[in-house]
Amino acid sequence: MLDIPSAVVIEDESLRDGLQSEKRLFSVEEKLRFLRGMEECGVRRIQVGSFVHPKWVPQMANTDELFAALEPKPDVVYTALVLNMKGVERALAAGTRHLSMSISASESHNRKNTNRSLAEAKAEIRPMIERAKAEGLTVRAGIMTALGCAYEGAIDPAVVVEIAAMYGTLGVDEVNIADSTGMGNPRAVFDLVGRVRAVLPSGTLVSLHLHDTRGLGLANMVAGLQAGVRNFDASLGGLGGCPFIPNAAGNIATEDAAYALAEMGVATGIDWRRLGDLALEMEALLGRTLPGRMAHLPRN
């Protein structure tokens, strides 16, 4: 039998990774409606937004307001992404208790994303982690383009492992391996997860952030399951990615992932049928079809 667990946790990133490139700006009320909808469908981890410069990501400008308005449920984890110390301070001020921060394994992507070298990025994230941990927050530290970079192509797994090891020594709660470009494949995911887990303390979670650009998102999720991953990121309808590429795909679709896991006997707590309806609401607002599958099939 395939060695897979009986339960996993999905973090929905629709409101952050999903929306961040969308031109249509979502109000706090609209975002809250989706957040409430996800809670009602059983989503127990939600990435609410990011504390980044509104000039670069206008869609995230209302993240502080959104945190102020969200009326947290005790059994739901609300996370936010930050990319620098200023973001950490804004997140603390907004009352965020679970922070995601991230650097890229690719030299070029770090420069493109934050205008820093990989060495500079590693140096900068260290005090961010320390500050957040000192404030008692849980910290998830991510490694973007861990399975391939659009600028550099293949990424040396040793670079990823070294960043993960640094995160481990800093006492992060979770290391997130992000296939930002969807260039990963099941064999590479399985191998990389194994190498990353080997350098981390046993209590440190390893999570996977997968994009479905090449149709391998769910295959990579299953490889991650087999390698011991119990936390996965996803978004409604597979939101995310560039809207101007035919068949563009962002994250794996939350409802598709929850369906696939349920079929394999892996509990997520998510009602994927109702979540499919929420994905259709998102499509209606965006005015286009999202790549996720289950939302478009008859649900009975």
Next chain:
Amino acid sequence: MLDIPSAVVIEDESLRDGLQSEKRLFSVEEKLRFLRGMEECGVRRIQVGSFVHPKWVPQMANTDELFAALEPKPDVVYTALVLNMKGVERALAAGTRHLSMSISASESHNRKNTNRSLAEAKAEIRPMIERAKAEGLTVRAGIMTALGCAYEGAIDPAVVVEIAAMYGTLGVDEVNIADSTGMGNPRAVFDLVGRVRAVLPSGTLVSLHLHDTRGLGLANMVAGLQAGVRNFDASLGGLGGCPFIPNAAGNIATEDAAYALAEMGVATGIDWRRLGDLALEMEALLGRTLPGRMAHLPRN
């Protein structure tokens, strides 16, 4: 490391499963153009068509003519599907050397597809296999809806295993497990392949025919690889399935499967980049975008 092989064989079924539901009828010349294109891209098994009644599947009416015209290459296997003895005789007359025949594991689907009970279908395929084997043909015997039926839902794996065992005693060369509805999942695929292989002689190939309706096609392929499958069906661009469902998906896309396998270090002999161009030619003739991913991404 994931237990996967170093090489597999993909059978392209664009000209049969891919086209059979398309309203636009393809001429022998058009089909030959795609057949040549696939050969040039390194496809080494091609399902050319089916010998079925032209009234039910008009697209397949020129299969005899196509076999007469195809100028076989010595390193390519050309197959055809038959569903009754009349089809076997037509295939023999057309000079086909590799026959696929198939019954469904679902009582309802058998009745819908061929107006027979499962027991009748099992009784009917037996002399078809014997006739083809007596003529020295290689026989692939398939089990449709092996992982779920649109009418009946879940299919008892024991029914699939029993059909496979019957095929084994009849000396077929290959047993094809078909997830005709795309309802399979990696765990179910892995388990079912294991059970089927256990009742077959060691020399009998087990192949997988996967549909990507729920986005699990490639994940199921990887599960099949892990379970020992070395032969997979696919079609250009993921052709097949109902053209009237948004995001409808047919087979797994040949170029996507070949890409994924290449990335995992599994050789197919197929140049997926060039095959992506052929998928775009198919799209141009059909006038719509196919669900496959790699054909739509920049190829360098």
